[in-house]
Amino acid sequence: xxxxxxxxxxxxxxxxxxxxxxxxxxxxxxxxxxxxxxxxxxxxxxxxxxxxxxxxxxxxxxxxxxxxxxxxxxxxxxxxxxxxxxxxxxxxxxxxxxxxxxxxxxxxxxxxxxxxxxxxxxxxxxxxxxxxxxxxxxxxxxxxxxxxxxxxxxxxxxxxxxxxxxxxxxxxxxxxxxxxxxxxxxxxxxxxxxxxxxxxxxxxxxxxxxxxxxxxxxxxxxxxxxxxxxxxxx
Numbered sequence: 001x002x003x004x005x006x007x008x009x010x011x012x013x014x015x016x017x018x019x020x021x022x023x024x025x026x027x028x029x030x031x032x033x034x035x036x037x038x039x040x041x042x043x044x045x046x047x048x049x050x051x052x053x054x055x056x057x058x059x060x061x062x063x064x065x066x067x068x069x070x071x072x073x074x075x076x077x078x079x080x081x082x083x084x085x086x087x088x089x090x091x092x093x094x095x096x097x098x099x100x101x102x103x104x105x106x107x108x109x110x111x112x113x114x115x116x117x118x119x120x121x122x123x124x125x126x127x128x129x130x131x132x133x134x135x136x137x138x139x140x141x142x143x144x145x146x147x148x149x150x151x152x153x154x155x156x157x158x159x160x161x162x163x164x165x166x167x168x169x170x171x172x173x174x175x176x177x178x179x180x181x182x183x184x185x186x187x188x189x190x191x192x193x194x195x196x197x198x199x200x201x202x203x204x205x206x207x208x209x210x211x212x213x214x215x216x217x218x219x220x221x222x223x224x225x226x227x228x229x230x231x232x233x234x
Contacts, residue, residue, distance in 0.1 A: 015173070015176070015178040017171055017172055018171075018172050018173045018176055018179050018182065019181060019182040019185075021153075021172035021182060022172075022178065022179040022180065022181060022182020022183040022184075022185065022186060023182040023183070023185050023189070024182075025147070025182070025183050025186060026182065026183040026184060026185060026186020026187040026189070026190070027186040027187075027189060027190055028186075029139075029183070029186070029187065030056075030059075030186065030187045030190035030191065031190055031194075033219070034219070034223070035096055035099075035129060035133075035219060035220050035223045035224075036059045036129065036130060037194070038215070038216040038219040038220050039055050039059075039099065039122070039125055039126050039129065039216065039220070040052050040056050040059070040122075040126070040191065040194060040195060040198075041194070041198055041212050041215070041216055042212060042213050042216035042217075043055040043121075043122040043125075043195070044194070044195035044198035044199055044202075044212075045198050045199075045202050045208060045209040045210075045212035045213060046209055046212075046213055047122070048199060049195045049196055049199045051122045051195075052122065052191075052194070052195025052198060052199070053191060053192060054122045055122035055123060055125065055195075056126065056187075056190070056191025056192070056194070056195065057123055057126075057191065058122065058123040058124065058125065058126030058127035058128075058130065059126045059129075060184065060187050060188070060191060061127055062126075062130030062131050062133075062136065063130070063136065063140075063184075063187065064184070065131065066136055066137055066139075066140040066144070067140055067144060067148075067180075069137075070137075070140040070141055070145060070148070071148065086231050087231075088132055088133070088134040088137075089134055089227050089230050089231040090227070090228060090231035091132045092129065092132040092133050092134070092224075092227050093223075093225070093227030093230075094224070094228070095128060095129055095224070096129065096220045096221070096223050096227060097220070097224035099125060099129065100216075100217045100221035100224060101217075102125075103214070103216045103217035103220060104213075104214070104217045108210075146174065147174050147179060147180075147183070148174070148175055149174055150175035150176075151174045151175060152171050152172065152173050152174065153171070153174060198212065
C-alpha cells in the first residue's frame with residue numbers, strides 16, 4: 001500500500017502529477033481485456049469507429065453513475081444485500097450470453113456497410129451490461145472510495161529500491177477533482193484510441209472484422225457462463 005502523507009505536502013509540482021496519475025489509473029481501469037472491451041471491439045470492427053466510441057461512452061457513463069452512487073452511499077446496498085448481488089450477477093451473465101449471441105450473428109452475417117443507429121445500439125448495450133456488473137460497484141466501493149478520500153499518495157516513495165531518494169517527486173492528491181478529471185480523461189483516451197486501432201487494423205485486414213466479432217462472442221460467452229456459475233454457488 002502506498003504511504004499517505006499530509007495534504008499540504010503535495011509538493012511544488014502542483015496538480016500535474018495528480019492529473020497524470022488519474023490518466024494512468026483511468027487507462028489501467030479501461031484497458032484490461034474483458035466483456036466491456038469485447039463489446040467495444042465488436043462494435044468498432046463491425047460498425048465502425050463511432051459505434052465503438054459510443055459503446056465506450058456507455059461503459060464510461062456507467063462508471064460515472066457508480067461513482068455518484070458511491071459518493072452518496074447508495075451503492076453499498078449491493079454488497080450488503082446478498083440476494084441483490086446474486087441477482088445482478090445472474091442478470092449480467094444472461095445479458096453477456098445474449099450479447100454473445102448477437103456477436104455470433106454479426107460475425108456470421110457481416111457486411112462492410114455500417115448499420116444505421118449503430119451508435120445508440122452500442123451505447124445501450126455497453127451501458128446496460130456495465131450497470132448489471134456488480135464487480136464495478138465493488139470497485140467503486142473499494143478502490144474508488146480510496147481515490148475520493150482527501151489525502152495524498154507519495155507514489156514513488158513506496159518503491160523498494162529508490163523510495164527514499166524519490167520522496168515527494170510524484171505526489172498524487174486523492175479526493176481532488178483533478179484526479180477524477182485525469183481518471184475519466186484516461187478512460188476517454190482509451191475509448192477513442194482503442195476503436196480507432198480496431199478500425200485501422202480492419203482496413204488493413206478486411207477479414208479482421210468477423211474474427212473480432214467471433215472473439216468478442218467467445219469472451220462474452222465465457223464470462224457470462226462464469227457469472228451464472230457464481231450466481232448459483234453464492
